[in-house]
Amino acid sequence: MSLLTVEHLTIRFGGLVAVDDVSFAAADRKITAIIGPNGAGKTTVFNCLTGFYKPDVGRMMLSKDGQEWLLERMEGFRISQQAGVARTFQNIRLFPKMTVLENLLVAQHNVLQAASGFSIAGLLGLNSYRTAERAAIELARHWLDRVGMVHLANDEAGSLPYGAQRRLEIARAMCTGPRLLCLDEPAAGLNPAESAALAALVRRIRDEDGVAILLIEHDMSVVMEISDRIVVLDHGRKIAEGTPDQVRDDPEVIRAYLGAAEDEVAS
Amino acid sequence: MDGTKAANALKEAGLAALVALLLAVPLIGFRLTEGLQGLGIETRFDWVAWGVGVVFFGRFGLALTRGSRGDLLGHLPAMPKFPTGTGRTVAGLLLLLAIAMPLLPVADRYMVEIAITVLIYVMLGWGLNIVVGLAGLLDLGYVAFYAVGAYTYALLAINFDMSFWLCLPIAGLFAALFGIILGFPVLRLRGDYLAIVTLGFGEMIRIVLLNWKEFSGGPNGISSIPRPDFFGFPFAREGEPGQTTFHQLFGLEFSPMHRIIFLYYLILVLALLTNWFTLRMRRLPVGRAWEALREDEIACRALGINPTNVKLSAFALGAMFGGFAGAFFATRQGFISPESFSFIESAVILAIVVLGGMGSQMGVVIAAAFLILVPELLRDFSQYRMVLFGMAMVLIMLWRPQGLVAHRAPSARLEAGA
Amino acid sequence: MINGLTLGAIYGLIAIGYTMVYGIIGMINFAHGEVYMIGAFISVITFTILGPFGFASPVLAIVVVLMVALVFTSVYGWTVERIAYRPLRGSFRLAPLISAIGVSIFLQNYVHMLQGAKMKPVQPVVRGGFVLAEEGGFVVQITYLQIGIIAATLVLMAGFTLLIHRTSLGRSQRACEQDRKMAALLGVNVDRTISLTFVMGAALAAVAGLIFTLYYGAVDFFIGFLAGLKAFTAAVLGGIGSLPGAMLGGVLIGLIEAFWSAHFPIAYKDVAVFGILVIVLIFRPTGLLGRPDIEKV
Known part of the structure; x- marks a missing residue:
């Protein structure tokens, strides 16, 4: 049963067709990778899924436990709030002046906001809110533990080393309690040891937390190692889809990548 | 060589x-x-x-x-780093001083009046700090809410004979309502557009007050606004028949200072209320969302936070405190006119927030004291006063672009091992 | 209508200064209105000094005044940037804005202190005009001055567009606008480019100041604030960062004001202007000619 079904997704910017009639599905509790050369439209697909762009054509449906959400019809922030799609960003977007813990608490805004009775119970310091806040801090601690950053909890997020910032962004996305986690190049800029740790982290999220993962990644060792299924985009079109082994040997995919490599050499 | x-x-x-x-x-x-x-x-x-x-x-x-080409101000001494906890001690001492001030033997009428003015600006600074310092929304028309509060109180008190204590919350709520009405269409705009629209809004309110004579008295303003009483006991030499005055109540000699000292404590309490509220809100989800929004709006949306609601709450609450301060201003002066609500006021309040260090409550106090006291001390040079004032603003910004108090206290801590 | 166009020309010329500065360093130059006011004052002073010499032709007098005002006002623009903004470049967003408000307060009161608070009336320099239409005692006329102003503005605009699109200065400017760091790496002298932007903005403000002096015949130290505000509104209305947008915004605001003054209570004309700004921004957040910006995620 697929959690996310994308059908005929098309996005144009002026004359440029950034994503052209792409359809794919992502299964629940599986890791689906979207790969492709630079400019293939991967991040654009993410931006559509998370409501930053509205598609010109197409349908994006999330379904779980008998509930359905049509993402293209939802306002940006509701996609995370109601459908439970969380994401990270290619160029990390933390709240740099806030502490690590605060970053994780902001992610639990909607739960806490309801518990604080739209601030009134919170202002009065009622017990119900205090309990909720303690629970939120516990959840934050749990995720800090998972990404190995408990000792950094009170540090300013902007002052962390790069790798820690990447992990914090994943922890923050997980604190929203998502059904689908979209990771946009989580291994970019990491050293091999960090990449391996990241792969393990993502795999554990799939296996232990029961969350489906959509992954954009350039690091093929990570992609081939952890993905259950791979979708290959090139120039906005889907050129292949399948298991890592199928995709690896697909002539179309090899051509796209080699062609891209030649372009890069030429320029 | x-x-x-x-x-x-x-x-x-x-x-x-x-x-x-x-x-x-x-x-x-x-x-x-x-x-x-x-x-x-x-x-x-x-x-x-x-x-x-x-x-x-x-x-x-x-x-x-x-050496040549060095920045003129690059060599000024940096602010010393204070050990943690200093802020709290200083705040405590300042608070004690603020409470004791009017009772000190040196405090004359002039001093208390100035202190009231400083406190009004501290309160306005704290109110605007919610909008600019925490939520990062550049509001150049904050004075509009101040005006709404002042006129609400003046008109209600004169036309409906309502008491200050009843009008105060109404003035605040009314200002907040204005904040929401303005905020709803414009809060979707990006930073600098918001700045110009709020600026325009501030001017619009002033122009309307200036020209709608039947309503606001036009340029002549509204005079003989009722002064506040001490919970029903007026500050007067002689009460109306059957009425006990403040000095009779406590068996004191009548003195005009009573009212001034009362006003002083009133604004002190109002300002502290603003401060308490802000500090409290910072530790609540909404307060954290304000700061998160200032840091990165896109990330906020990705985390399921409704940016419009969060901005609107900051805008409305900031406006509300502006409204309270306005009502106080009206009752203190007994006279208001559009002249008191010009753009320069907005600029001064904004300067208090930014000079103090965005989001810092203590910074607001220091900056407000500085920006109000300096022109006051320069009274004798009234000609050059505003020239020096403008120059001082530029110099402080060059010296400390991040504001006087740049430290930010986290709103939650993870205790080790707990 | 013609009144509106003239007023629009003034706003437009000031608005270009805002738009250029905003485009290149992303800051609202709050003191720009005061620079315009200074331009107007320098014009008045120069006219008064020239008075006794009695120039044969008013055109010659205007040209001389224009040159003087351009040079001196530009120095003001340059100095403001050098002292109050450049050291703050790269610090956080609101610092230069506060600095600019400080400069604005300073300049306003500096002129107040030096020149006094009273209105300074000037003898009209150019008189006469054409009668366009006469209907039942109602005369529609266009003065030589108005023709001159509109023509001068058009010429300036054309020259300016050429400057931005054809010269190396314009190229550096556009490069800085896109990516200042990259431009610096490619050998563009960023400091100089920004300085020149301020100088050009100030020069145009000086022209606006001169036009104001000629047209309204009276100047005081407070004219900068409201004009600056409206010019900035014009820049936003037209789409900030866009030069034709600034001009269009200026003309629109001038026309709105003239139209409103003719048909509705004049006291509320500024309310009308801001009201229209708000409406435009709600439906077209990037202004009339602004590039729609796609949010980069």
């Missing part, structure tokens, strides 16, 4: 002097005089010479001591 250094310094100084000369000649060198035949002209080249001389030698001295 000293020779080249001196030569360079001389060159720098010469250039600076040339620029100063060009700046000074048209506006300082000539003064327009109004005569019977229209404009005449008067020359003041001695002033120009003085000015250019000062710039020349000033720049020369600077260049010699600091």
Whole structure:
């Protein structure tokens, strides 16, 4: 049963067709990778899924436990709030002046906001809110533990080393309690040891937390190692889809990548 | 080599002097005089010479001591780093001082009046700090809410004979309502557009107040606004028949100072309430969302936070405190007119927030004290007062672009091992 | 209508200064209105000095005044940037804005202190005009001055557009606008480019100041604030960062004001202007000619 079904997704910017009639599905509790050369439209697909762009054509449906959400019809922030799609960003977007813990608490805004009775119970310091806040801090601690950053909890997020910032962004996305986690190049800029740790982290999220993962990644060792299924985009079109082994040997995919490599050499 | 250094310094100084000369000649060198035949002209080249001389030698001295091209202010001493906890101690001491101030023997009427003014600006600064400092929304028309509060109180008190204590919350709520009405359409705009729209809104309110004579009294404003009483006991030499006055209640000698001291404590309580509220909100989800929004709106949306609601709450709450302060202002002055609500007020309040260090409550106090007391101390030079004021604003910004108090206290901590 | 166009020309010329500065360093130059006021004052002073010499032709007098005002006002623009903004470049967003408000307060009161608070009336320099239409005693006329102003503005605009699109200065400017760091790496002198932007903005403000002096015949130290506000509104209305947008915005605001003054209570004309700004921004957040910006995620 697929959690996310994308059908005929098309996005144009002026004359440029950034994503052209792409359809794919992502299964629940599986890791689906979207790969492709630079400019293939991967991040654009993410931006559509998370409501930053509205598609010109197409349908994006999330379904779980008998509930359905049509993402293209939802306002940006509701996609995370109601459908439970969380994401990270290619160029990390933390709240740099806030502490690590605060970053994780902001992610639990909607739960806490309801518990604080739209601030009134919170202002009065009622017990119900205090309990909720303690629970939120516990959840934050749990995720800090998972990404190995408990000792950094009170540090300013902007002052962390790069790798820690990447992990914090994943922890923050997980604190929203998502059904689908979209990771946009989580291994970019990491050293091999960090990449391996990241792969393990993502795999554990799939296996232990029961969350489906959509992954954009350039690091093929990570992609081939952890993905259950791979979708290959090139120039906005889907050129292949399948298991890592199928995709690896697909002539179309090899051509796209080699062609891209030649372009890069030429320029 | 000293020779080249001196030569360079001389060159720098010469250039600076040339620029100063060009700046000074048209506006300082000539003064327009109004005569019977229209404009005449008067020359003041001695002033120009003085000015250019000062710039020349000033720049020369600077260049010699600091090496050329150095930023003028780069070498000023940095603020010392205080150990953690200092802020709390200082705040406590300041609070004690604030409570004791009017009772000290040195406190005369003039001093308490000034202290009231400072506190009004502290309160306005704290209110605007919610909007600008925490939520990062640039509001250049904050004075509009101040005006709404003041006029709400004045009109309700005069036309419906309502007491200050009833009007105060109404004024706050009314200002908040204005905040929401304005905020709803414009909060989707990006930072600088928001700035200009709020600025325009502030001016619109002022223009309406100035011209809608039946409603607001136009440029003449509203006078004889009722003064506050002590929970039903007026501050007067003689109460109306059957009415106990404040001094009778406590068996004191009548003194006009009573009311002033009462006003002082009233604004102190209002300001502290604002502060308490803000500090409390910072630790609540909404408060954290304000700061998160200031840091990165896109990330907020990705985390399921509704940016419009969060912004609107900051805007409305900031407006509400502006409204409270406005009502207080009206009852204190007993007279209000649109003149008190011009753009310069918004600019001063914003300057208090930014000079203090965005989001810092203590910074607001320091900056408010500075920006209100300095012009007051310069009273004797009233001609140059605003010139120096503008200059001081620029200099402080150059010296500490991040504001006087740049430290940010986290809103939650993870205790080790718990 | 013609009144509106003239007023629009003034706003437009000031608005270009805002738009250029905003485009290149992303800051609202709050003191720009005061620079315009200074331009107007320098014009008045120069006219008064020239008075006794009695120039044969008013055109010659205007040209001389224009040159003087351009040079001196530009020095003011340059100095403001050098002292109050450049050291703050790269610090956080609101610092230069506060600095600019400080400069604005300073300049306003500096002129107040030096030149006094009274209105300074000027003898009209150019008189006469054409009668365009006469209907039942109602005369529609266009003065030489108005023609001159509109023509001068058009010429300036054309020259300016050429400057931005054809010269190396314009190229550096556009490069800085796109990516200042990259431009610096490619050998563009960023400091100089920004300085020149301020100088050009100030020069145009000086022209606006001169036009104001000629047209309204009276100047005081407070004219900068409201004009600056409206010019900035014009820049936003037209789409900030866009030069034709600034001009269009200026003309629109001038026309709105003239139209409103003719048909509705004049006291509320500024309310009308801001009201229209708000409406435009709600439906077209990037202004009339602004590039729609796609949010980069």
